[in-house]
Amino acid sequence: MTVKPLNLTLYLVLDPDLCSQSVGIVETALAAVQAGAGIVQLRAPTWKKRRMTECARSLKSALTPFHVPLIIDDHADVMLAANADGLHVGQQDLTPADARQLIGSNRILGLSLGSLEDCRPDELALVDYVGIGPTFVTQSKPDAGAAIGLTALQSIAAKAQKPSVAIGGIHINNAAQVGAAGVNGIAVISAICGQPDPYAASVSLLKAFQSNRKQS
């Protein structure tokens, strides 16, 4: 079921409320995927689980023909109920150990890193990728910490030694800078969700990131 190895180059984090203001949730995901996004996360921290599970099932059905994995933020129960492909956890969510135990060895597990101290080898050994940030100032995640900047991004990516995406405040005007920081991809919310043309936005983001990409 799981799609490994991962294509992290453009990682779409879906904010369903934001998507609903433009072309819709599933439509946004499909537009991004058709433009080259290789992985999609559903992140709906204010939603109740019934609605989240229904949304995840719709996304899973839509993404399966493209062999693009669907990741669920935080909620392992929703991930299991919707038979999604993986789970993303932050530093205050289920521990990687608990998460891996719940989801099994074949599903994708991602972990947020915000500092060098977050790079704990025993936890990194359990995850398939890391999300590093917030790289820049972001409006999409009110409880995100202060922006870490490109230097810290590079240091954390180098220390973690895992497939990695930068996340937080990444948009068309700074995606090229991130490309030089040694991460495998960029994760975005508002640079795609809520945009009038998510397909065009995704194409531009990918192009910008790859234009300046450090070959690792």
Add this chain to the structure above:
Amino acid sequence: MTVKPLNLTLYLVLDPDLCSQSVGIVETALAAVQAGAGIVQLRAPTWKKRRMTECARSLKSALTPFHVPLIIDDHADVMLAANADGLHVGQQDLTPADARQLIGSNRILGLSLGSLEDCRPDELALVDYVGIGPTFVTQSKPDAGAAIGLTALQSIAAKAQKPSVAIGGIHINNAAQVGAAGVNGIAVISAICGQPDPYAASVSLLKAFQSNRKQS
């Protein structure tokens, strides 16, 4: 593992923030149990899952010697990670079908009912008990609907035909009224959590409910 049949007479719903304002979380649970509470739920809707799981594990260890089941509100993943005894779901949470699938047949599953329309036979067949309410006006659950009152409580309990507790705004001055409504017990939050003496509060609640109990 599961403790069935259930003793629902006094069902403590732990609000850990409220408990922390007086004697503490585990201490509140133990005081209530020693006074006769037969079931304990952890409900921490604003907490992140890591903290919730740690709290659930502490409670599980504390309650196991008393053979009192620990129920987790909403989060099946936390329940599984902490090896708790059951899950409680509301009408917007995981469906009873999804919840039962995730937690297995031996664990306890509870469902909130707020109206006669919520009494769906296919769902009721999957659950072990129902929580009916909000019976009275409550401050403990900001998103609870309007109070249903004792007449609706009695009608819903009669229609559901499941072990039942009344919940919402129940305290020492109205617990006796609820005793006459044909439910198996009362579920309380602030009538115990945050009280200076949770043991004495629990004893009083049990006595009041049982003083006027309708024999079913």
